[in-house]
Amino acid sequence: MERRTLLGTLAAGTLGLGLASHLDGAQASQPAPTDPLADYKPRTFALEAGLPGLSKEMLGEHLALYKGYVTRTNALLREVRAAEAGATAPVQELRRRLGFEFSGMRLHELYFETLRDKAAAPGPAHPLQKAIAAGWGSFDAWWAAFKATCTMTGIGWGALVQDPLTGRLMNAWFQDHENAIPVGTVPLLVVDVWEHAYVKDYGATARAKYVDAIRPLIDWGLVEKRFN
Ligand SMILES: [Fe+2]
Known part of the structure; x- marks a missing residue:
C-alpha cells in the first residue's frame, strides 16, 4: 500500500478505520464492503478443525465470541444512528460501547487471519x-x-x-x-x-x-x- 493511502486511512484516527485497508490480505475471506453503510458480516477463518496447540473446542468458542462482536457492532451502529437522529438513547454510552465492540471485532479478524498450520516463517530479507x-x-x-x-x-x-x-x-x-x-x-x-x-x-x-x-x-x- 502506498504511504499516502495509508495515511489517508489513518487520518480517521481510529483503530478500525486505520485497519480497513489491511483486510485484503492473503487469507481475507471477505473483501472490504463497497457500501460503507452496510452491516458488517462475520468473516470465516479456517480454524474450526483446530491448530497445533489450539484445540478445535477452544477455537470454536473463540470464533463464536467473535461473531458476537460483529452482531453487537451492527446493533450499536444502528442505535448510535438512531440516537443521532433525535432519539433519546444515551448516545455517549453507546459510543463507548461501539469502541469496545468494533475494536473487538476487528482485532479478532487481524488475529485469526494470521493463524495457520505450516505458517510462512519470517523472511530474513524482508x-x-x-x-x-x-x-x-x-x-x-x-x-x-x-x-x-x-x-x-x-x-x-x-x-x-x-x-x-x-x-x-x-x-x-x-x-x-x-x-x-x-x-x-x-x-x-x-x-x-x-x-x-x-x-x-x-x-x-x-x-x-x-x-x-x-x-x-x-x-x-x-x-x-x-x-x-
Ligand atoms: Fe478473543
Whole structure:
C-alpha cells in the first residue's frame, strides 16, 4: 500500500478505520464492503478443525465470541444512528460501547487471519524483519520483548505496531480492545491474551505456554504485507 493511502486511512484516527485497508490480505475471506453503510458480516477463518496447540473446542468458542462482536457492532451502529437522529438513547454510552465492540471485532479478524498450520516463517530479507533486527538486535530478542508484552497482567492484546509517520516499530499493549492504543499506529501483529483465548487448553496460569504455541502459527507472509 502506498504511504499516502495509508495515511489517508489513518487520518480517521481510529483503530478500525486505520485497519480497513489491511483486510485484503492473503487469507481475507471477505473483501472490504463497497457500501460503507452496510452491516458488517462475520468473516470465516479456517480454524474450526483446530491448530497445533489450539484445540478445535477452544477455537470454536473463540470464533463464536467473535461473531458476537460483529452482531453487537451492527446493533450499536444502528442505535448510535438512531440516537443521532433525535432519539433519546444515551448516545455517549453507546459510543463507548461501539469502541469496545468494533475494536473487538476487528482485532479478532487481524488475529485469526494470521493463524495457520505450516505458517510462512519470517523472511530474513524482508524490510519488516530488517526493521525488527534494527530495533531489537534480533528476531529472538524482539520475540522475547513481545512475549513479555503478551504476558502482562491484564486483559487485552499484545501487539506489534508501526507508526506510519516515522516507520517506527513498537510493542504495545491494547487494554481490553480499545484502550492504550498508540493513536494512528498500524497493528502488524496482534495476539489475543484474554483468558478465553487460552484457559480451556492451558489453564489460567499458563498464558506464556499459549504464547509459545502461537509463535509457529503466525503467518509472517501476511504480517509482512501489513508493514509499510
Ligand atoms: Fe478473543
